[in-house]
Amino acid sequence: MSELRKDPVLRRWVIIAQERARRPGTFIEAHMRTRQKDIPPEECPFCHNQDPEIFALREGEGAWKVKVVPHGSPALRIYDKFHRHGYGPYDVTNAYGTHEVVIESPEHIPGMADMGDQQIKDVLFVYVQRLNELRKNYNLRYAVIFKNYGLAAGSRQIGHARSQILATSVTPIRIKDKLIGAKRYFDYHDRCLYCDMVRQELEQKERVVVETEHFVSLMPFAYRFPFELIILPKEHHSDFTKGLKGKEEDLARLLKDILTRFKIGLDDPAFNLVIQTAPFRRSRKNAKWQTLDEDYHWHIEIMPRLARAAGFEKGSGFYICAIPPEAAAEYLRDVQIAGDEPQTTPVTSHA
Amino acid sequence: MSELRKDPVLRRWVIIAQERARRPGTFIEAHMRTRQKDIPPEECPFCHNQDPEIFALREGEGAWKVKVVPHGSPALRIYDKFHRHGYGPYDVTNAYGTHEVVIESPEHIPGMADMGDQQIKDVLFVYVQRLNELRKNYNLRYAVIFKNYGLAAGSRQIGHARSQILATSVTPIRIKDKLIGAKRYFDYHDRCLYCDMVRQELEQKERVVVETEHFVSLMPFAYRFPFELIILPKEHHSDFTKGLKGKEEDLARLLKDILTRFKIGLDDPAFNLVIQTAPFRRSRKNAKWQTLDEDYHWHIEIMPRLARAAGFEKGSGFYICAIPPEAAAEYLRDVQIAGDEPQTTPVTSHA
Numbered sequence: 001m002s003e004l005r006k007d008p009v010l011r012r013w014v015i016i017a018q019e020r021a022r023r024p025g026t027f028i029e030a031h032m033r034t035r036q037k038d039i040p041p042e043e044c045p046f047c048h049n050q051d052p053e054i055f056a057l058r059e060g061e062g063a064w065k066v067k068v069v070p071h072g073s074p075a076l077r078i079y080d081k082f083h084r085h086g087y088g089p090y091d092v093t094n095a096y097g098t099h100e101v102v103i104e105s106p107e108h109i110p111g112m113a114d115m116g117d118q119q120i121k122d123v124l125f126v127y128v129q130r131l132n133e134l135r136k137n138y139n140l141r142y143a144v145i146f147k148n149y150g151l152a153a154g155s156r157q158i159g160h161a162r163s164q165i166l167a168t169s170v171t172p173i174r175i176k177d178k179l180i181g182a183k184r185y186f187d188y189h190d191r192c193l194y195c196d197m198v199r200q201e202l203e204q205k206e207r208v209v210v211e212t213e214h215f216v217s218l219m220p221f222a223y224r225f226p227f228e229l230i231i232l233p234k235e236h237h238s239d240f241t242k243g244l245k246g247k248e249e250d251l252a253r254l255l256k257d258i259l260t261r262f263k264i265g266l267d268d269p270a271f272n273l274v275i276q277t278a279p280f281r282r283s284r285k286n287a288k289w290q291t292l293d294e295d296y297h298w299h300i301e302i303m304p305r306l307a308r309a310a311g312f313e314k315g316s317g318f319y320i321c322a323i324p325p326e327a328a329a330e331y332l333r334d335v336q337i338a339g340d341e342p343q344t345t346p347v348t349s350h351a
Numbered sequence: 352m353s354e355l356r357k358d359p360v361l362r363r364w365v366i367i368a369q370e371r372a373r374r375p376g377t378f379i380e381a382h383m384r385t386r387q388k389d390i391p392p393e394e395c396p397f398c399h400n401q402d403p404e405i406f407a408l409r410e411g412e413g414a415w416k417v418k419v420v421p422h423g424s425p426a427l428r429i430y431d432k433f434h435r436h437g438y439g440p441y442d443v444t445n446a447y448g449t450h451e452v453v454i455e456s457p458e459h460i461p462g463m464a465d466m467g468d469q470q471i472k473d474v475l476f477v478y479v480q481r482l483n484e485l486r487k488n489y490n491l492r493y494a495v496i497f498k499n500y501g502l503a504a505g506s507r508q509i510g511h512a513r514s515q516i517l518a519t520s521v522t523p524i525r526i527k528d529k530l531i532g533a534k535r536y537f538d539y540h541d542r543c544l545y546c547d548m549v550r551q552e553l554e555q556k557e558r559v560v561v562e563t564e565h566f567v568s569l570m571p572f573a574y575r576f577p578f579e580l581i582i583l584p585k586e587h588h589s590d591f592t593k594g595l596k597g598k599e600e601d602l603a604r605l606l607k608d609i610l611t612r613f614k615i616g617l618d619d620p621a622f623n624l625v626i627q628t629a630p631f632r633r634s635r636k637n638a639k640w641q642t643l644d645e646d647y648h649w650h651i652e653i654m655p656r657l658a659r660a661a662g663f664e665k666g667s668g669f670y671i672c673a674i675p676p677e678a679a680a681e682y683l684r685d686v687q688i689a690g691d692e693p694q695t696t697p698v699t700s701h702a
Contacts, residue, residue, distance in 0.1 A: 005573035008544055009532035010525075014573045014670040075671045088551040089536075089544065090572045144669070146662030154661025166663055174361075174668030181360035185440075193359055193440065200439040221441045222356035222365045274666025303665055310505025311497030312517055314654055315625025317525030318495070319365040320426045 002075070002095035004170065012173040015075045015095055039159045041108040045072075046160035049103055055129060057122055065119070066126045067103045068165075074099035075166065082139040082169045096139060096169040102126055104161040111149055111161050113259040120252035123163070127275065128241045134167045135280045142175060142279045143167040150270025152305040163273075171279050178276065179296055186295035194297030198232050206326045209261070209333055212254045214247040219325030219332075225307045226323040227266060227332070229258065231300040238296040240277035257337065262304060265335035270305040353426070353446035355521065363524040366426045366446055390510045392459040396423075397511040400454055406480060408473055416470070417477045418454045419516075425450035426517065433490045433520045447490060447520040453477055455512040462500050462512050464610040471603035474514070478626065479592045485518045486631045493526060493630045494518040496591075501621025503656040514624075522630050529627065530647055537646035545648030549583050557677045560612070560684055563605050565598040570676030576658050577674040578617060578683070580609065582651040589647040591628035608688065613655060616686035621656040 002018045041047050051069035058064050076097030084093040104123045105115065112120050127145050134143050147163040148155035185193035198216055201208055207219045209229065217231045231254065237243030244251065262269055277298045313319050353369045392398050402420035409415050427448030435444040455474045456466065463471050478496050485494050498514040499506035536544035549567055552559055558570045560580065568582045582605065588594030595602065613620055628649045664670050 007571070007573040008536065008548070009529050011532060012573075012575075012668050012670070014575055014672055016573075016675050017671055017673050018675055087572075088555075089547045142667075144663055144667045146666050148661045152659065154659045154664075164663070168669065172667030172669035174666065177668070178360050181362060185359065196440045197359070204439075220358070221438075222358040222363075222367075224363075224365055272662035272665050274662050276666065301666060303662075308503065308505050310499045311623035311625050311654075312495055312515070313505075314623050315497050315525065315627065315652060316493075316495045316523030317363050317528070318519065318523035319363070320368055321365055322368050324367050324369055 002077075004093040004095055006091040008089050008091070010173070013168075013170055017073075017075050017095070039157050041159070044108055044160050045157075046103045046162060047106070047108050054100055055126065055133070057126055057129075063106060065106065066122050067106075068100050068126060068130060069103065071099040071101050071164065076168065078137075093169065098134060098140070098143075098165070098167040100130065100165045102130070102163045102165065104163065108159060109161050110159050111259060111263075112255055113263040115161065115256065117249065117252045117256055120255055121248045124244065124248050124252060127163075127165075128244060130165055131241050131277070134165070137167075139169050140167045140280060141169060141171045144172065145275040147273040149272070150268075150305070152270035153272045155270075175276070175279065179278070182296045192236055192295055192297050194232055194299065195236055198234055207329045209329050210254060210257055212250050214250045215254050217254060217258050219329045221325060223325050224313075224319040224321060225303065225305075226321060227262075227269075227304045227306060227328045228325075229302045229304075229332075231255075231258070231302070233298065236294070236297055238278040238293040238298060240275055240298045243298050258302065258332075260337045261332050261335040262302075264337060265332055266304060266306065272301075272303045272305070274301045274303075276301060353428075355444040355446055357442040359440050359442070361524070364519075364521055368424075368426050368446070390508050392510070395459055395511050396508070397454045397513060398457070398459050405451055406477065406484070408477055408480075414457060416457065417473045418457075419451050419477060419481060420454065422450040422452050422515065427519065429488075444520065449485060449491070449494075449516070449518040451481065451516045453481070453514045453516065455514065459510055460512050461510050462610060462614075463606055464614040466512065466607065468600065468603045468607055471606055472599045475595065475599050475603060478514075478516075479595060481516055482592050482628070485516070488518075490520050491518045491631060492520060493522045495523065496626040498624040500623070501619075501656065503621035504623045504654075506621075526627070526630065530629070533647045543587055543646060543648050545583055545650065546587050549585055552583075558680045560680050561605060561608055563601050565601045566605050568605060568609050570680045572676060574676050575664075575670040575672060576654065576656075577672060578613075578620075578655045578657060578679045579676075580653045580655075580683075582606075582609070582653070584649065587645070587648055589629040589644040589649060591626055591649045594649050609653065609683075611688045612683045612686040613653075615688060616683055617655060617657065623652075623654045623656070625652045625654075627652060 003016055004013050005016055006013050049067060049069060053067055054070060055068040056064040057066040076095050076099050078098060079094050079096050082093065082096040084091065086092070102123065105119055109115055131143055134140055144166045145163060150158065182193050201218050202211065202216060207221060209217045209219065214235065215231055215233055217229055220228065220230050233243050233247065235243065262271065278296050354367055355364050356367055357364050400418060400420060404418055405421060406419040407415035408417040427446050427450050429449060430445050430447050433444065433447040435442065437443070453474065456470055460466055482494055485491055495517045496514060501509065533544050552569050553562065553567060558572060560568045560570065565586065566582055566584055568580055571579065571581050584594050584598065586594065613622065629647050
């Protein structure tokens with residue numbers, strides 16, 4: 001049985017996936033062979049997918065447009081009970097949770113850069129539906145919605161756009177750390193840190209890539225890797241499902257714009273995309289990082305995998321970045337993207 | 352001028368290396384071309400190295416055996432002053448610090464697996480000398496000693512063993528987090544967490560790879576990536592330079608043993624090695640994570656780069672690991688290493 005184990009020093013959790021464990025020898029061989037696999041449409045497991053349907057978005061009663069299926073080798077699953085126990089100085093729980101795959105299109109389209117705005121909007125709609133459904137299970141505290149694009153981003157089967165949703169019984173440490181950081185700022189300033197960032201960045205413009213009516217995409221001032229990007233909603237909301245309401249089309253257009261700039265300007269890079277929303281609910285136990293809606297601000301992170309962390313970064317959590325975010329933002333702003341007249345207007349840097 | 356920037360949410364620092372900044376276009380081209388370069392000895396910049404010498408270990412007055420030189424494009428440097436300033440909601444300092452390269456041998460040897468024990472001992476001796484020297488600068492708070500082996504570990508020139516020392520004016524966040532975690536455990540239990548781990552792991556043996564007189568190497572119970580390994584000294588010391596005294600030879604032998612097991616058993620994998628020691632000194636300001644010598648315990652982390660973090664890990668700090676540490680440890684214990692009769696005795700698992 002798989003289990004969750006907690007690092008006793010850093011208090012982060014890891015899923016030790018016993019059920020899908022590979023023998024180390026097999027793992028090494030697989031590692032040596034690892035190549036990105038371009039799956040042709042006729043062999044693609046996501047085209048004409050027959051997996052049991054958790055949820056699907058349909059045109060009337062017709063074929064699905066976006067479909068959610070269980071992950072083939074899930075890292076987490078629903079057990080009768082979520083239980084915890086100690087093991088010497090260590091903490092363990094069963095691997096309670098859910099692991100779903102969102103097939104973003106019935107067609108063999110590699111990513112959002114190649115989709116129409118409406119299709120991206122449909123995917124966002126499905127994310128919201130799943131979060132609202134998963135939230136009902138009181139053993140689940142958080143759901144991470146993410147996307148791996150390309151081998152360097154941890155995806156091995158390339159060619160058919162999809163994302164994953166992992167719902168967990170503990171709040172992941174990076175989410176906690178963000179909540180704590182935002183709360184600390186709010187306690188001190190009585191203002192939301194992310195709202196302040198939006199204001200500062202829109203004034204200075206140097207790190208902004210694209211601004212739309214409801215969102216701003218920018219390179220964070222202290223980013224870790226070249227071209228790391230964050231999409232911030234201008235309006236304050238801690239929760240993605242609530243904050244997105246009425247802005248789906250604007251975000252879909254922005255995502256397509258950004259990912260097209262990546263594809264053209266950065267040679268179709270591998271990237272990860274993650275939605276950073278607040279936990280499903282608050283509990284008294286975790287008062288330290290409990291936020292009210294007012295001090296956390298949902299956002300999306302997009303991390304192109306162009307540079308690798310080395311020993312310094314891995315060992316210290318301190319990063320060295322050879323391209324200032326101002327230069328990266330300017331570069332992406334200048335990428336010429338084809339297609340329809342863009343609704344979004346790249347800003348001009350004041351720098 | 353390069354600068355240090357602090358992420359306002361997560362409070363980690365990043366060095367934005369303006370001085371060695373590459374234009375984004377050039378960076379993309381370089382990224383597309385990136386291949387591991389095997390440097391032949393006749394072109395190797397570390398063979399017959401003529402860089403100014405910061406420190407060298409010599410046989411009498413003869414040629415150097417281990418040499419420390421300034422990094423060719425340093426991420427940090429010594430300025431007249433270490434200064435800090437605010438920038439809107441952000442914190443900035445100048446990139447004060449040092450960046451040195453330790454050339455581990457005059458000969459063109461790729462790594463410690465291929466060195467004699469004495470040579471590894473010499474390298475450890477040089478690490479200690481440099482830490483003791485760097486510690487004298489009161490603007491420096493911490494020095495990260497690390498090694499990148501192989502392209503996937505962030506090294507581009509392969510073939511000549513070396514390590515790096517980056518001394519910083521701020522304590523890196525992962526070090527702080529470890530100090531806080533260890534202190535929290537000590538405050539609660541009145542015992543060192545790492546000492547407890549040593550005892551627990553030596554009793555259970557399942558995750559131990561090799562035990563020597565003074566050290567134990569093991570796969571941590573909640574490790575993030577397959578074959579991540581930690582070397583713990585049995586005797587409690589917070590500081591590497593003090594804790595190593597009299598145990599240099601034992602550690603050198605262990606390092607060679609472990610890295611040989613990696614090389615043979617894991618197909619010569621890329622890896623990072625990092626020494627995790629306490630900060631140079633304590634300051635009242637940082638009482639929260641200040642430790643006494645009694646609650647932190649120095650150690651070495653070795654991280655083979657066999658698996659990649661994907662969107663889930665990147666976004667949440669929560670990891671999925673497909674090989675349980677018990678299986679990985681058993682696999683490495685069973686690797687047959689050639690050469691002299693080993694001084695180290697692989698343990699037998701009780702599992």
